[in-house]
Amino acid sequence: MNTAAPATQNGVSVSVRGLWKRFADQPALQGVDLEVNRGEIFVIMGPSGSGKSVLLRHLIGLEQPDAGQILIDGQSIQSPGVMDRVRMAMVFQSGALLNSLSVGENVGLYLAEHHLKTPAEIARVVAEKLELVGLKGLEERSPAELSGGMKKRVAIARALVIEPQLILYDEPTSELDPLSAVTVAEEIMKLKRRIQVTSLVVTHDRDLAFGVADRIAMIRDGKILFVGTPEAVQHHSDPLIQKFITAEFNQTNPRNDL
Amino acid sequence: MFQNIGEMLVLLWRTLQALPQTWRQRRKVSEQLFEIGNASLLMACILSLFIGGVIALQTGPVLVQRGISSFLGGIIGLSMCKELGPVMMAVLIAGRIGSAMTAEIGSMQVYQEIDALRTMNINPIRYLVLPRLVAISLALPTLVVFSVLVGWIGGALVCVYNRQIGISFEAYFSNLQNVVEFKDVFNGLIKSLVFAVIIGVVCCHQGLVTLGGPRGIGRSVTKAVVNSIVLILILDYLLTRVLLYWD
Numbered sequence: 404m405n406t407a408a409p410a411t412q413n414g415v416s417v418s419v420r421g422l423w424k425r426f427a428d429q430p431a432l433q434g435v436d437l438e439v440n441r442g443e444i445f446v447i448m449g450p451s452g453s454g455k456s457v458l459l460r461h462l463i464g465l466e467q468p469d470a471g472q473i474l475i476d477g478q479s480i481q482s483p484g485v486m487d488r489v490r491m492a493m494v495f496q497s498g499a500l501l502n503s504l505s506v507g508e509n510v511g512l513y514l515a516e517h518h519l520k521t522p523a524e525i526a527r528v529v530a531e532k533l534e535l536v537g538l539k540g541l542e543e544r545s546p547a548e549l550s551g552g553m554k555k556r557v558a559i560a561r562a563l564v565i566e567p568q569l570i571l572y573d574e575p576t577s578e579l580d581p582l583s584a585v586t587v588a589e590e591i592m593k594l595k596r597r598i599q600v601t602s603l604v605v606t607h608d609r610d611l612a613f614g615v616a617d618r619i620a621m622i623r624d625g626k627i628l629f630v631g632t633p634e635a636v637q638h639h640s641d642p643l644i645q646k647f648i649t650a651e652f653n654q655t656n657p658r659n660d661l
Numbered sequence: 662m663f664q665n666i667g668e669m670l671v672l673l674w675r676t677l678q679a680l681p682q683t684w685r686q687r688r689k690v691s692e693q694l695f696e697i698g699n700a701s702l703l704m705a706c707i708l709s710l711f712i713g714g715v716i717a718l719q720t721g722p723v724l725v726q727r728g729i730s731s732f733l734g735g736i737i738g739l740s741m742c743k744e745l746g747p748v749m750m751a752v753l754i755a756g757r758i759g760s761a762m763t764a765e766i767g768s769m770q771v772y773q774e775i776d777a778l779r780t781m782n783i784n785p786i787r788y789l790v791l792p793r794l795v796a797i798s799l800a801l802p803t804l805v806v807f808s809v810l811v812g813w814i815g816g817a818l819v820c821v822y823n824r825q826i827g828i829s830f831e832a833y834f835s836n837l838q839n840v841v842e843f844k845d846v847f848n849g850l851i852k853s854l855v856f857a858v859i860i861g862v863v864c865c866h867q868g869l870v871t872l873g874g875p876r877g878i879g880r881s882v883t884k885a886v887v888n889s890i891v892l893i894l895i896l897d898y899l900l901t902r903v904l905l906y907w908d
């Protein structure tokens with residue numbers, strides 16, 4: 404079981420080695436290799452269906468790979484105890500809030516279930532995290548009464564409560580208005596500064612990616628095409644990558660590739 | 662249909678292992694108990710009243726004809742507590758509560774809520790299955806006690822007020838008291854405990870393996886209820902057979 408979160412805790416490094424995953428009819432990951440450093444904000448971009456969510460699910464142990472390895476601080480996540488020792492959190496693409504609980508209970512769930520704090524302290528932490536994501540005072544609401552973007556922000560608050568060493572965001576700014584998107588981006592940066600958390604951010608949002616990333620990986624059809632700093636991505640010559648990061652709405656010449 | 666029995670046994674075993682942590686989940690257990698009671702107490706009473714009544718109606722006139730109407734109390738007493746109470750209540754609860762369990766856990770599975778629990782290092786068996794299994798195992802035997810009592814009363818009412826039968830309350834209950842022993846009631850309670858575990862395990866398991874969207878949830882619910890009822894009836898025969906040795 405997880406122990407109480409010390410206030411300052413360094414992030415962990417993540418290595419993915421030759422990860423393969425096939426679902427019944429199609430391959431989702433085809434030999435993914437990645438090295439993510441401690442405390443880094445690592446952004447993964449790529450077209451829809453390229454395997455980004457599947458990759459994140461492997462990292463947090465929700466899927467078992469067909470082949471390959473995931474190392475956290477050099478230790479395989481298969482080896483016993485690693486998943487219990489390292490505090491991880493994931494912000495799901497859909498939010499994945501528990502519908503039978505209130506917003507406040509959702510955010511405080513981790514602390515309550517692991518008996519890490521007293522109910523009064525939990526209430527305080529929940530209020531603080533909700534305020535952080537701009538949802539002050541919504542503790543009593545039910546998730547069904549929230550908009551998509553609000554759910555996403557509650558999910559982020561829920562992840563922050565864990566004080567994770569590794570946090571995985573699956574499209575944290577989709578469904579958010581530009582202002583909330585900026586808030587989320589700032590929060591991702593702040594978290595890195597405050598607790599040196601390692602962050603993996605899957606996103607289509609170019610502003611978010613180039614705004615927060617230390618490095619960016621491009622993934623397509625379950626394969627990593629390229630890893631580099633935001634500048635390197637912007638100046639990369641590969642036409643696919645260029646098309647992806649510069650795609651713009653063009654009425655006279657609609658694109659139908661990519 | 663039975664290919665999952667192995668998985669269900671594993672689920673049962675894991676839940677039993679988590680049993681020492683029940684106290685920590687007491688709030689959820691009492692929520693579940695409240696829900697079960699709320700959803701089924703009235704229906705259980707109505708059902709039992711009529712079941713007791715109908716056995717009286719079926720057997721009464723025949724026994725009166727042969728001049729052995731004094732056995733009515735014992736016949737109704739035994740059939741309610743050994744067979745009809747436990748089986749009827751189990752079927753009712755499978756339809757009423759088991760279906761809700763599958764639907765709730767199934768939708769949590771489909772909408773990734775269970776994945777979210779896992780990422781928070783919260784064991785879904787401890788968090789979801791344990792409180793439900795404990796609650797249903799407490800609730801079903803309790804309901805059976807109610808059902809048996811109400812069934813006896815239903816039988817009595819028909820025996821007394823039906824013109825073809827017309828025996829006295831005293832005759833009915835004194836025969837019932839002579840024939841039905843505590844172990845007969847206990848026998849029914851053991852059965853109902855087994856049925857409760859079957860419903861809990863089958864329905865929670867089916868919820869956890871739900872695939873696909875709302876349609877998948879619907880399919881799962883139907884399957885869970887049907888499988889529970891089939892297993893209850895099969896186990897009922899086997900248990901009756903085993904409990905006979907004990908008599």
Ligand SMILES: Nc1ncnc2c1ncn2[C@@H]1O[C@H](COP(=O)(O)OP(=O)(O)OP(=O)(O)O)[C@@H](O)[C@H]1O
Nearest residue numbers: 426427429430431450451452453454455456457458
């Ligand atoms: N549980 C599953 N069963 C079968 N196939 C799956 C499953 N999960 C994902 N896939 C397949 O794996 C591929 C990658 O899916 P994934 O969800 O990772 O895409 P993505 O990159 O996150 O896309 P998006 O940007 O739209 O979220 C898809 O082709 C998808 O159909």
Ligand SMILES: [Mg+2]
Nearest residue numbers: 455456496573
């Ligand atoms: Mg995705």
